[in-house]
Amino acid sequence: MRQRNPTGDILLHLLLTAGAVTILIPLYITIVTALKTPSESAASFFALPGSLYLDNFAAVLGKSHYFRFFLNSITITAVSLLGEILLVPLFSYAVVRNMDRFYFKVIFMLTVFGIFVPFQVVMLPTIKLFSRMGLLSFPGLILLYLTYTFKKGAFLFVGYLRSIPLELEESAYMDGCSVFKTYLFIIFPLLKPMIATMIVIDGLWIWNDFLLPLLVLNKNHLQWTLPLFQFQFKNQYTFDFNLAFASFLLSMAPMIILYIFMQKYIISGITKGAIKG
Amino acid sequence: MKRIGVVMLVLFTGAALLWSGGTQESDDVITLEFFQQKREVVDLFDEIIARFEAQNPDIRIEQVHIADAGQVLTSRLASNDVPDVLTHWPNNVDYIEAALEGYFVDLSEDPAAEGALESIIESIRLSNGRNYAVPISINTQGVFYNKDLFAQHDLQIPQTWDEFIALCDQIQAMGETPLIFPDKDAWTIGQQLRMLLALDMDGYALIDAVKAGKADAADSQELKELAQKFIYLRTYGQQDPLGTSYDQGIFEFAKGNSFMFWQGIWAIPSINKANPELSYSMFALPAEHGRKTRVEYGVDLALVIGNKDQRTIDAARKFVSFVASPEIGQLYADTDGSPSALKGVTFNSDVSGPVVAYVQAGDSFRNIRHKYAPGGSSRSNTAIQQYIIDKDMDNFLNEMNMIFGRPQQ
């Protein structure tokens, strides 16, 4: 055990607290503003609300299909992630075991190269293509997310797989296992840490994404996601910013609740794949 | 391999099922997508739609008002997926390009457009001689003023530029804020630039000359003075123009934090929303250099029908005719505070009346933006905002040359 230095200890806590306050102030303001009436906000922007005023939330829920949007966001995120778990590690495994072959090398390079392509290059052509294929819809959006997860996903999984010793699967082959069975029973379980990482990183990205749902789902507002709803709401109720803040809070709420209960797993998930013990 | 196939299949069927859980409607009811771009009138259109649907049980209208509407519409048109009915601004470059490209129904001889005033349709006819829009309202701009504050301090409406400046001085001397400038949103400054180009100088002639390669904006003394006027006027503004957005500007004026607010009449519904009790009206911004005071006008909102299958077009036509009827036109004009582009609608807004009187008397000029080179509008917004910041006249004049469409060497 390291020796404790009391002055250093206090300083450390002070610094950490200062940082934590900086991080939490926007959240604090969001919460108190959402709970105030406009006149309370005008009187003081920072003060706690005088009473527990919940009408803003009632108004937001009354003026929108909040629960529908919430369900849409969950569906899109969950199905995209499920697809990613099924396909990306499989692809990466094939690539890693065949890096000496031209085909695998090229497709791997192409996916990694995608990381650097700004979305604006492909934006209009993609929407054009999806429209022609009748894919401007839920399944289309999910396919698009799935496609984009290959970029970073393949890069990270291939890196991770490289660190897994070959001997493990050699013995499985000796026992007569097929390539697929070896992957499924030997390799896939080993990939859990990296999968956890991808679920957290891509889950946050898909859940919070604004532009793709805007472009793909604009037609039918019953298909909207929470970020779309929230931007929309702010646009329309711009003069009633207590209401706008209530909508911010409501669109953040599911993620915050999930985070409160799962923060240990979420934070360790991010790092699991990144650090090869 | 099979297993993966099965899992994939289950996955995507699942997604497809979830997605198709939407509404199924019977064959005799048609639902139209109404792509509504004007934020200020969303609530108004909800009401209009309710009335329309009550009369037409076989047509449902779904108003879609979305963030970043311009970007969304471009992506929709790029993929040849035009909405059924939409609101648009007939002087915008994206409207003109899309109409010429054939995305909208030609309404030149269409009965749906009969409700609109011919003279106004004439002003939005495109280069091919056709018209694709049913104009609903006219916009203009001027100076909003807070009636209560004016009465309280016994202030008079200025008739000349000198009186206007004297008024500003007087208000400032009382320790109050004469004007509010929402300069954080560049388009609000660009709007002022377009107006002054025709009010304080002969911008039309200058643009024609620059386009023809016969003049250089950098040589125009009038243009230089006009740019300097932007800096000068801001000495009468609130403390922090560049930190104030359009919404915040409206909010400040509506709360009585400034005596005046130079803005387009499209701000009226928002001002009413921000403070329903505010008592306010408008006057025309006086011209400088002894020129006659006139006001700008332009078609504000217009309805456009997407070029689709006949059944959709027919239903859309019904809706457009309904909105363009005198009764609904009246409702729109009264709520929006704008003069109507429709026949049989009387104008009775107290707020914008004094400015609209100029349009009615013919003391007006058409919004100059249609003379700009394509994309010039957006570019001029940034250029004038940048000038206010760095006062770099050379850079500003050079940009104006591009915006006016000077031929490239």
Add this chain to the structure above:
Amino acid sequence: MARRKTPAERLTYTTFTLPAVVLYGLFFMVPLLLGIYYSMTDWNGISQSYDFIDLENYRNLFSDNRVLNSFAFSLRYALYLVLIINVLALIIGLMLNANIRAKNLFRAIYFFPAIISLVVVGLVFDQIFYHAVPRIGDLFSIAFLQRNLMGNPEAVFWVVLFVSVWRECAVPTVLILAGLQTVPSELIEASILDGAGSFMQFRKIVFPFLIPVFSMNLVLTVKSGIMVFDIIKGMTGGGPGTATESIGILIYKKGFEEMRFGFASALSLSLFLLIAVISILQITVLRTKEAGQL
């Protein structure tokens, strides 16, 4: 040594890649090739016909002041973002790794910004800078703060940077923290017995273990710095004037506001080249460094 693969196995491996090849090929490579093609046309984004104009858009890029301005902005912005985030992540990571009370609570708070959507971050800070910060300025009579910093062309750079750091520091910090867990505690104790100073201890013993995480952080922050779009779009839209006009914002304006989609595509592809070159350089340099250290 890897075992030789049978033809059947090779076929299986190839099958594994098929979903990726179909999805990625169709939904990414095809649009990408189309985008490259459009960058050589005068397409306005919506017309059905357009002209092939060769490399003219690319030639025009470098004669446009706003393009040069946006490259300067993005590079400067990326430089500061990379420096601040990586230093801050390291400091916070070390502090959180120390033997402190409420460690988990602090860790949870410091990761919090990563779960909030950029749209909300932009909108909330927009309100804070308009309503809240000037009141602090009034309270303490700091003239500089009494105005909305987002309207101040000098300060707005730092405002946007601050919000980006606020939001984007979380993941690098957590990664550093995880990297620190890989440092064997015996090594640290041994160095304490040897009487090494804290800085020496950090440099010689701890830092080598952090190099892999560090290089990952570097590559990620450089990329997100140069490509910055969402935060600026949500907060300033590139303004005031052109003060925060990043390459991403300019692409948006040229493409959707001026309807010069061909030009915007050429601009995005040059952004791609910039990022690709920088990242490859970075990775090469870091690889050699890494190899030298271990």
